[in-house]
Amino acid sequence: MPKQTKVLILGSGAAGLTAAIYAARANLAPLVIEGLQSGGQLTITTDVENYPGFPDGILGPDLMTRMHKQAERFGTEFIYDNAEYVDLTQRPFVVKTSEQEVRAQTLIIATGASAKLLGLESESKLMGHGVSACATCDGFFFRDKEVFVVGGGDTAIEEAMFLTRFATKVTLVHRRETFRASAIMVDRMRRNEKIHYLLNCTVEDIGDVAAGEVTWIRVKNIKTGEVSQHAADGVFIAIGHQPSTDLFKDKLELNESGYIVTNYEGSVLTKIKGVFASGDCIDHTYRQAVTAAGSGCRAALEAQWLLETEENELEESAHQPQKEEMDTSAEAAKEKQDGKSAKAQQPEPVGKSQGCC
Numbered sequence: 001m002p003k004q005t006k007v008l009i010l011g012s013g014a015a016g017l018t019a020a021i022y023a024a025r026a027n028l029a030p031l032v033i034e035g036l037q038s039g040g041q042l043t044i045t046t047d048v049e050n051y052p053g054f055p056d057g058i059l060g061p062d063l064m065t066r067m068h069k070q071a072e073r074f075g076t077e078f079i080y081d082n083a084e085y086v087d088l089t090q091r092p093f094v095v096k097t098s099e100q101e102v103r104a105q106t107l108i109i110a111t112g113a114s115a116k117l118l119g120l121e122s123e124s125k126l127m128g129h130g131v132s133a134c135a136t137c138d139g140f141f142f143r144d145k146e147v148f149v150v151g152g153g154d155t156a157i158e159e160a161m162f163l164t165r166f167a168t169k170v171t172l173v174h175r176r177e178t179f180r181a182s183a184i185m186v187d188r189m190r191r192n193e194k195i196h197y198l199l200n201c202t203v204e205d206i207g208d209v210a211a212g213e214v215t216w217i218r219v220k221n222i223k224t225g226e227v228s229q230h231a232a233d234g235v236f237i238a239i240g241h242q243p244s245t246d247l248f249k250d251k252l253e254l255n256e257s258g259y260i261v262t263n264y265e266g267s268v269l270t271k272i273k274g275v276f277a278s279g280d281c282i283d284h285t286y287r288q289a290v291t292a293a294g295s296g297c298r299a300a301l302e303a304q305w306l307l308e309t310e311e312n313e314l315e316e317s318a319h320q321p322q323k324e325e326m327d328t329s330a331e332a333a334k335e336k337q338d339g340k341s342a343k344a345q346q347p348e349p350v351g352k353s354q355g356c357c
């Protein structure tokens with residue numbers, strides 16, 4: 001038997017869990033399909049110092065456990081699985097996991113994004129321990145340190161520039177001679193004396209995994225074949241993000257980078273009535289836990305308001321047949337009465353005289 005729900009949320013990161021907290025507190029008994037990364041991206045980091053309410057910071061996984069508990073407390077139900085199929089052509093929307101079919105009146109997509117990584121074992125082992133994919137999040141931890149940024153696009157250059165606020169030296173590792181970023185950005189970067197370059201280079205490895213912190217980076221010059229190792233305190237991977245939106249290809253509008261298109265920037269409404277999207281899967285700009293939580297909140301409120309409007313409409317239309325019945329009987333009576341008794345004896349249809357319809 002398919003499960004039925006008023007609000008189905010896909011994803012259990014900051015956006016999905018915030019949406020769940022709001023929907024649950026509105027008595028909508030939401031259902032969350034958590035995805036395989038329960039808690040989302042923050043579960044792969046250590047200290048989070050910019051989420052409001054935690055003056056001493058909080059570990060990413062702890063923050064997400066708290067959000068999960070908060071959503072549970074108000075009656076959210078969870079399914080630990082990925083959504084593998086969606087049919088958004090009509091309501092209720094149909095979503096299938098490997099084992100379960102769910103039918104939902106409204107759908108909140110909060111499937112997030114993931115930073116593209118180099119694919120090195122050391123990189124994932126040291127993530128949150130000197131390796132990062134977010135300068136805004138972690139730059140502060142690298143005051144007076146030497147860091148490396150990997151990448152050559154706008155994001156890499158922005159991250160490198162931002163990191164010069166803290167680090168004594170920022171070295172950009174880029175596999176080409178030239179940058180893909182806009183000329184103006186490149187000029188600005190070139191003027192920044194803290195930024196150094198390892199061009200035509202790829203990252204071979206990052207250490208020290210055994211010590212549990214970044215102390216070096218090894219790069220290979222792809223033109224000369226030369227391999228060199230450099231002392232490092234941090235490595236920022238800035239080769240882009242991948243929104244987790246494959247499931248919605250041909251079902252929702254996606255932009256050229258795969259982010260879900262909403263009605264206007266910052267909106268959570270998609271083109272399909274009843275389908276909302278929030279968090280990093282719609283946001284290639286801010287990509288922060290607090291902005292994801294904010295848009296999760298908006299999505300839940302918008303879903304709630306839509307359901308309320310529809311319930312009110314349903315209630316009103318439940319009165320409608322009664323009125324039509326009265327209209328019909330009034331007409332029938334009028335027909336019958338034509339030439340016989342007085343029309344004036346028939347009651348005025350309820351509502352019409354009040355002008356409410």
Ligand SMILES: Cc1cc2nc3c(=O)[nH]c(=O)nc-3n(C[C@H](O)[C@H](O)[C@H](O)COP(=O)(O)OP(=O)(O)OC[C@H]3O[C@@H](n4cnc5c(N)ncnc54)[C@H](O)[C@@H]3O)c2cc1C
Nearest residue numbers: 011012013014015035037040041083112279280287288289
């Ligand atoms: C290393 C790192 C450190 C960071 N540090 C900070 C920080 O200090 N401060 C800060 O504000 N931000 C930080 N961020 C950014 C922050 O983590 C994200 O902005 C935030 O997690 C986005 O939340 P989200 O809910 O939109 O998506 P995500 O956190 O990406 O969550 C997506 C959820 O969707 C689920 N999912 C995916 N596909 C499916 C599917 N098919 N079906 C069902 N579920 C699915 C996943 O399992 C996951 O639960 C950091 C990010 C990284 C990677």
